[in-house]
Every structure is written in C-alpha cells, then in structure tokens.
C-alpha cells in the first residue's frame with residue numbers, strides 16, 4: 206500500500222516534469238516565430254507607413270488642384286472685368302488684383318507639379334517594397350508554417366499530459382496530493398525523491414538518520430526531508446533489481462572466465478586463505494605485545510614516585526590487567542599511564558596515584574592511603 210502510494214507520487218512527478226518540459230518547449234517557439242517573421246514584419250511596417258504618407262500626399266494634391274481651379278475662375282472673372290472698366294483708376298485696381306492672382310496661381314501650380322513628382326516616386330518605392338515583401342513571404346511562410354505545426358504538436362502533447370495527469374490525480378489520496386502540490390507551489394519542480402543507496406536524500410543528498418530510513422522503507426507515513434523538504438520515497442526497487450541483475454550477469458561472466466583459468470587458480474586461492482589466517486594470527490600477537498609494553502610504562506611511572514611500593518602494586522595490577530585482558534582493556538591502561546607520570550613528577554604523587562589507582566581495586570586505595 207505504502208509502496209504503491211509513493212510510486213504514485215513519483216509517477217505524478219514524472220508526469221509533471223513532462224508537462225513542465227512541454228510548456229518550456231511551447232514557450233521557446235515565441236522567439237523563433239518572431240525571428241522568422243522579423244524581416245517580413247519590417248518590410249510590412251515600411252510599406253504601411255509609405256501607404257499612409259501616399260494617402261496624405263494625394264489629399265494635399267486634391268486640395269491644391271481645387272485651389273488652382275478656384276484661382277483660375279477668379280482670373281477669368283477679373284479678365285472679363287478688365288474689358289468693361291470705366292476709368293483708369295478702376296483699370297489699375299483690377300490689373301493689380303489680376304497680377305496677384307496670377308502669381309498665386311503660378312505658385313500653386315508649381316507646388317502641384319512638385320507634389321505629383323513626389324507621389325510618383327513614393328508609388329514606385331512602395332511597389333518595390335511590396336515586391337520584396339512578396340518574395341520574403343515566400344521564404345518566411347513555409348518556415349512559419351513549420352514552426353507553427355511543431356508548436357501545435359507540442360501543445361497537443363501538453364494537452365495529453367495534462368489530461369493524463371487529471372485522471373491520474375483522480376485516483377490519488379487527496380491529502381497526499383495536497384502535500385505534493387503544496388511543495389511544488391513554491392516554484393520547485395521536485396517534490397518527491399528516492400533515498401540514495403547509502404541512505405541520503407536523493408534531492409539535497411543530506412544524510413537521513415537510520416531510524417527515519419527504516420520508517421521510509423517500511424512505515425506508513427510520508428516523511429519529508431529535514432534538509433530540503435521533499436517527500437522521501439523508497440528507492441526504486443525495479444531499477445535497483447535491474448542494476449543488480451546486470452551486476453550479477455557481469456559477475457557470472459567473470460566467474461566463467463575464472464573457471465576457465467582452471468584448478469591451479471583454486472589451489473592458489475586456498476593458499477591465499479591460509480596465508481590470510483596466519484596474518485590474522487600474527488596481528489593478534491602484535492596486539493598482545495602492545496598491551497605488555499603499555500603495562501611496562503605503567504611500571505616505570507610507579508618507580509618514579511616516592512610511593513614506590515604502592516605504585517609497584519598498581520603497576521603490577523596494570524600489568525596483570527594488560528596481560529590478562531585482550532585489546533579492549535589496553536586503551537584504559539594507556540590512558541592512565543600519562544596521568545600517573547604527571548603525578549609522580551609534581552610531587553603530589555600520593556593523591557594523583559590514588560586517583561589513578563581508584564579504578565582498580567579498593568584494597569589498592571587502602572594501601573596508598575596508608576602511605
């Protein structure tokens with residue numbers, strides 16, 4: 206049951222990681238699309254601006270043409286009036302006005318010609334931009350179509366992961382799901398991690414106490430890492446079994462090769478084992494020697510003090526202890542020796558020795574006190 210639950214959490218996490226990856230892929234299309242479209246977009250915006258400018262120029266042209274028409278009409282009227290003037294003064298006034306109108310008319314006409322020329326040039330330019338844009342679109346469109354198709358595919362993938370998650374979550378324990386989602390809401394993508402083989406958190410690699418490891422492996426409760434807060438999961442047994450099977454296969458192969466190397470190898474192995482045993486024995490002897498040496502030191506300490514007799518007794522006892530007991534007691538004899546030495550040198554041998562001896566026997570203490 207517990208195992209299944211954690212497996213469910215891990216499966217949910219795998220699904221969520223796939224969803225994150227799909228979302229990232231979809232986002233990555235945006236800059237690619239912009240980049241592919243950029244040259245065409247620049248041309249498009251250029252064409253649009255040119256078209257707007259062209260429209261403004263044509264409005265201006267129309268205004269100027271209307272003005273020219275109006276001035277021509279006035280010129281015509283003034284010409285007629287000039288034919289029916291009654292005196293010189295009137296004639297001079299009409300002539301002056303006519304002259305003014307003609308000059309204004311000339312200026313307007315000049316402006317219209319300039320404008321018409323500008324319009325023609327702008328139209329040519331716009332034509333060029335439009336042609337380039339058509340060419341550019343021929344290159345860009347398929348690229349865009351490809352990118353958009355890929356993005357649509359990625360979106361479909363995301364949708365299928367999301368619906369898979371939805372049905373998966375429906376079968377999960379609600380409180381567990383809440384815990385899992387709560388951990389992930391902090392912006393982290395990892396909420397469950399296997400224990401490593403050597404008993405550390407698989408996410409932050411902090412060591413997990415043995416007791417807690419046992420609870421993770423065999424208990425019911427979901428336990429979170431003290432270091433990083435992820436939910437601890439038992440190691441993936443299938444993966445470990447697969448690894449073990451692989452390892453076994455390798456060993457099998459190695460063994461077969463070894464067997465092929467035949468019997469003398471086996472004999473050698475046996476003698477190796479015997480040698481190893483002897484070595485172990487020798488080591489044990491060494492330990493015994495060390496213990497004896499320590500005891501010897503203790504004896505020296507005793508000689509140095511004024512309370513030779515008592516200390517000799519202590520040293521003897523230490524000696525005995527050293528010889529009688531195996532390596533376990535040796536450290537204690539070691540530890541006492543320096544203390545005893547210090548006591549002897551400082552002249553407060555009585556007390557210090559007494560303290561040093563107190564570990565041993567009560568009769569010993571009595572002896573020291575007598576002195």
Ligand SMILES: [Zn+2]
Nearest residue numbers: 406409430433
């Ligand atoms: Zn951790």
